[in-house]
Amino acid sequence: MRVLVDARDKLGVRWQNSENEKHGMFVMSFENKAGMPVEPCTFQLYVPALQALWSDSGIQEAYGRRSEFQLESIRKDERQGVQLQLDQQCGSSPRFCEVLEVKELHSESVKYFLDNLDRIGQLIYVPSRQDILLARKATKGIVEHDFVIKKIPFKMVDVGGQRSQRQKWFQCFDGITSILFMVSSSEYDQVLMEDRRTNRLVESMNIFETIVNNKLFSNVSIILFLNKMDLLVEKVRKVSICKHFSDFRGDPHRLEDVQAYLVQCFNRKRRNRGKPLFHHFTTAIDTENIRFVFHAVKDTILQENLKDIMLQ
């Protein structure tokens, strides 16, 4: 909310209710000491102000313009020197404001949590499964998960996607059978938090290019997940991809055209296109969708690696 209050100010958007100026100042005065978790009783003090602010059309307008700044919050220890840019306002002399943290949230989940303030603001609040799926916790380090399906052991290694995390990837590349490459398909109009310039999808395509053409992985099945389908569906309706990708041909507001273009962009990055590109459009917060996709992926991995598995 502090990012939104700040952005409303920098974007020059008026309050709907001038009383909310006070609520905005109250929320801005919040100090989260050393990134400690916020106690429920402390959080409760802010709930009425958060509710009033969220229902103000000024904050809603700032939220609607979120692609012009970074709504993602980051931990206090990482935010030193990090700024968010309000592109449209800046012109040739950029104006910046600091990224402020309320709690770790992903920009697209902000609406969900703020819409649910009545429930979340209660002292006896216990997170639902949906709340947990929508909360943002960036992967720092390397997280391993072992599981067995039909007597075949799998080891899933999860690495962080942010630039600062990528130097850790090479530690995990030994003896792998498959790479599941996750991309946010809906971020075609957004820039990276890390440099506020590079288009997020362009960055993903470039990393994919490095991975998919690496000789180390000539025998590794690489499966592309074009994730956040739910957000892609919404975005395609409102935001034309042509503005960000000038070589797009087709109807920018037709989901199938945008999907086909995205697959083509990633496919073009592969030097060896002898085999089709394995890809799936997914919604990671939809557990049914993931259950279905996971089984398909498991079969692909097993088929692709059958020979190796039989030899073990």
Ligand SMILES: Nc1nc2c(ncn2[C@@H]2O[C@H](COP(=O)(O)OP(=O)(O)OP(=O)(O)O)[C@@H](O)[C@H]2O)c(=O)[nH]1
């Ligand atoms: N709406 C929607 N949100 C999603 C989807 N997948 C992930 N998210 C949200 O996006 C945010 C980031 O998800 P993570 O799982 O932390 O992403 P990640 O790729 O592991 O990020 P790093 O750990 O930094 O590499 C979370 O708030 C998720 O709830 C999706 O398919 N749809």
Ligand SMILES: [Mg+2]
């Ligand atoms: Mg992660």
